[in-house]
Each structure stands twice: as C-alpha cells, then as structure tokens.
Amino acid sequence: xxxxxxxxxxxxxxxxxxxxxxxxxxxxxxxxxxxxxxxxxxxxxxxxxxxxxxxxxxxxxxxxxxxxxxxxxxxxxxxxxxxxxxxxxxxxxxxxxxxxxxxxxxxxxxxxxxxxxxxxxxxxxxxxxxxxxxxxxxxxxxxxxxxxxxxxxxxxxxxxxxxxxxxxxxxxxxxxxxxxxxxxxxxxxxxxxxxxxxxxxxxxxxxxxxxxxxxxxxxxxxxxxxxxxxxxxxxxxxxxxxxxxxxxxxxxxxxxxxxxxxxxxxxxxxxxxxxxxxxxxxxxxxxxxxxxxxxxxxxxxx
Numbered sequence: 001x002x003x004x005x006x007x008x009x010x011x012x013x014x015x016x017x018x019x020x021x022x023x024x025x026x027x028x029x030x031x032x033x034x035x036x037x038x039x040x041x042x043x044x045x046x047x048x049x050x051x052x053x054x055x056x057x058x059x060x061x062x063x064x065x066x067x068x069x070x071x072x073x074x075x076x077x078x079x080x081x082x083x084x085x086x087x088x089x090x091x092x093x094x095x096x097x098x099x100x101x102x103x104x105x106x107x108x109x110x111x112x113x114x115x116x117x118x119x120x121x122x123x124x125x126x127x128x129x130x131x132x133x134x135x136x137x138x139x140x141x142x143x144x145x146x147x148x149x150x151x152x153x154x155x156x157x158x159x160x161x162x163x164x165x166x167x168x169x170x171x172x173x174x175x176x177x178x179x180x181x182x183x184x185x186x187x188x189x190x191x192x193x194x195x196x197x198x199x200x201x202x203x204x205x206x207x208x209x210x211x212x213x214x215x216x217x218x219x220x221x222x223x224x225x226x227x228x229x230x231x232x233x234x235x236x237x238x239x240x241x242x243x244x245x246x247x248x249x250x251x252x253x254x255x256x257x258x259x260x261x262x263x264x265x266x267x268x269x270x271x272x273x274x275x276x277x278x279x280x281x282x283x284x285x286x287x288x289x290x291x292x293x294x295x296x297x298x299x300x301x302x
Contacts, residue, residue: 039089039112046093047113048085051077055119056300057084057146059110061128061153062226063189063218065092068127068211072285075293081300084122086113088133090222092214101225103233107137114145123300125150127285128257129230132156139238149246150299152292153282155257157235157264165236167260174231181224189215198253198281207286239268246272247299249292251280 036044048066050073058069066085076083087094088106099105110133114122124146126134131154138149158165160174169177180188193212197203203211246269250262262274275295280287 036093037113037116039109043089043095043097043109045089045095045109045113046087047117048073049082049117050084051080051082053080053082054300055082055084055122056296057086057110057114057119057122057124059086059088059124059126059130059133060091061126061130062155062230063091063215063223064127064211065094065214065217067092067214069285071289072293072296076297079297081297084113084117084119086110088130088222088226090219090226092217096219096222098221101222102229103133103136104140106133106226107140110134110137111141111144119145121145121147123148123150123296125152125296126154127152128282129155129159129226132159132230132233132235135235135242136233136238138244139235139241143242143244146244148244148299149242150249150296151246151265152249153251153254153257153284154248154261154265155230156261157239157268159230159233159257162234165234165264167258167264169231178224178228178231181220181227185220185223186216192256195255196281196283197287198251198279202281202287203283211283236264236268239265240270242269243271245299245302247295248272248274249277249284249295250274251277251282251284251287253279253281254284256282 033049035047037047038044056076060066060068065087069085073083089109090096090101122145124134131151134149135156158168160169161167189212193208194200248262248265250259252259266272266274277284277288285292
C-alpha cells in the first residue's frame with residue numbers, strides 16, 4: 001500500500017513538473033512593446049505601436065486621441081511600416097495630470113517617447129492641432145528622430161487671425177469656443193462633429209458617433225488648456241527652421257481649418273508640397289481614406 005501511494009505521488013509530481021516546464025518554455029505571443037511610456041515622473045502616455053519596418057509616428061487632433069488613426073494603422077502595417085500613435089497627455093488613455101498643456105510640453109513628451117523607443121528617421125504626421133504640435137516639435141528639436149513631416153488638415157501656421165494674418169478663427173470665435181469648453185463641452189462636441197465633414201452627411205452616423213465618443217473621452221481641463229495654447233501659437237517664425245521634406249494634406253472643403261492654411265504652410269515650408277482632397281472637409285482621413293492612406297504611403301517611401 002505504501003509503495004502504491006509513493007508511486008502515485010511520484011507520477012503526480014512528474015506531471016506537475018512537466019506542466020510547469022511547458023508554461024516556462026512558452027514563446028511569448030506579444031512583441032514585448034510597452035503600451036505606456038513614462039515621459040516624466042508620474043506621467044505616462046498611451047502608445048499604439050504596431051508592425052515592423054520604417055516608422056511612421058502619428059499625432060492626433062483636438063480633442064481626439066490616438067484611436068482616430070484606426071484605419072491608418074491597419075493599412076500601414078499591411079504595407080510594411082511600423083506605425084506608432086501617441087495620445088498626448090490629457091487625451092485618451094494617457095495620464096491627465098494637473099499642470100501645463102502647451103506646445104512645448106507636447107513636443108517634449110514626443111521627444112521622450114521617440115528616444116525611449118529608439119526611433120530614428122521616422123515620418124512624423126499630425127492632424128489638426130496635432131499638425132501644429134508636430135510642426136513645433138520639428139522646429140524646436142531640429143527634426144530629431146525624424147526624416148519627413150506630414151501635416152493633415154493642420155491648424156497651422158496660426159489657427160487664429162492676427163493683424164497680418166486674416167485667416168482662421170476671429171478673436172470672438174476663439175473666445176467663444178474656449179468658453180464653450182468650460183460651460184457646454186457636450187454641445188461643443190456635437191457642433192464640432194456636424195462641421196467635421198465636407199457636409200453634414202459626409203460621415204455615416206456610426207462613424208460620427210465613434211468620433212464623438214473619442215472626443216468625449218478627453219480631459220475637460222486639457223481640452224480647454226490646449227485650445228487656449230493653440231489660440232496663442234503663431235508658428236510662422238518657425239517654418240523657416242524646417243528643412244526636411246513636408247507633405248501637406250488638406251481638404252478643400254474644410255470648415256474648421258480653412259484650405260488657405262495649406263497655402264500659407266506651403267509658402268513658409270520651402271521643401272513642401274500640397275495634396276488636395278477635393279471631396280473632403282476636416283475629416284480627410286475618413287472621407288477620402290483610400291487616397292489619404294496611399295498618399296501617406298507614397299510620401300513615406302519617397
């Protein structure tokens with residue numbers, strides 16, 4: 001009887017050891033890439049990091065987050081790129097600490113992410129407010145870690161009208177928008193959505209609802225602070241510092257960042273060209289998705 005019990009115990013131990021060994025030897029299914037990157041003490045940014053190959057880094061618009069590039073991620077990975085979307089602090093799944101939300105902070109954060117991921121010679125793209133962010137980043141850091149710049153419906157070189165710049169939002173419109181972020185952000189998101197496409201019917205109801213859910217997820221404080229920083233930002237003096245190739249994508253029917261922004265950027269960026277999206281408003285990455293994706297691929301490979 002003792003011998004039988006001992007035999008059973010040994011068999012059970014061997015089976016357990018075999019199972020443990022199998023678990024230890026498992027090949028990891030993930031690539032081991034971090035989903036969150038710490039940019040300063042107690043502040044982490046959410047990063048979507050997919051694919052292999054030449055890096056393409058994408059910065060979202062206001063008040064969106066990196067989820068907006070869902071259909072660019074899918075396309076670029078298939079085409080052999082490593083595509084990285086960064087949610088700025090205060091947006092999406094990134095941390096939303098109390099403190100500054102301006103273009104120096106956003107640029108500094110991007111620099112840390114690119115350094116920690118060992119990214120070099122990337123194509124850096126930015127949409128709307130993100131276009132202003134990546135323009136400032138490129139000028140401030142002399143194109144560190146990147147080789148090309150792509151601007152998508154950029155809120156640049158100046159989102160607000162100035163004495164010698166009659167384009168963009170008036171002082172009154174900018175002040176009203178900022179006030180609405182503080183008093184009726186939910187209605188602002190609805191109004192913003194209605195103006196996002198070339199027409200109110202350019203985007204399907206499911207897509208409009210998806211975008212609204214992304215916008216709603218932003219920190220209210222970061223939403224107000226970042227649009228206030230955009231109001232005060234004039235990138236025109238910085239454009240001459242940018243020497244790398246620049247592609248300017250812009251919808252001719254954009255009601256949020258008028259097409260003249262693209263012309264002004266082209267004038268200030270000597271090594272640039274414009275890609276017109278004749279059937280798009282602000283949502284060119286959705287309204288003409290196939291053209292957007294193929295033109296971005298072409299620019300990255302050129």
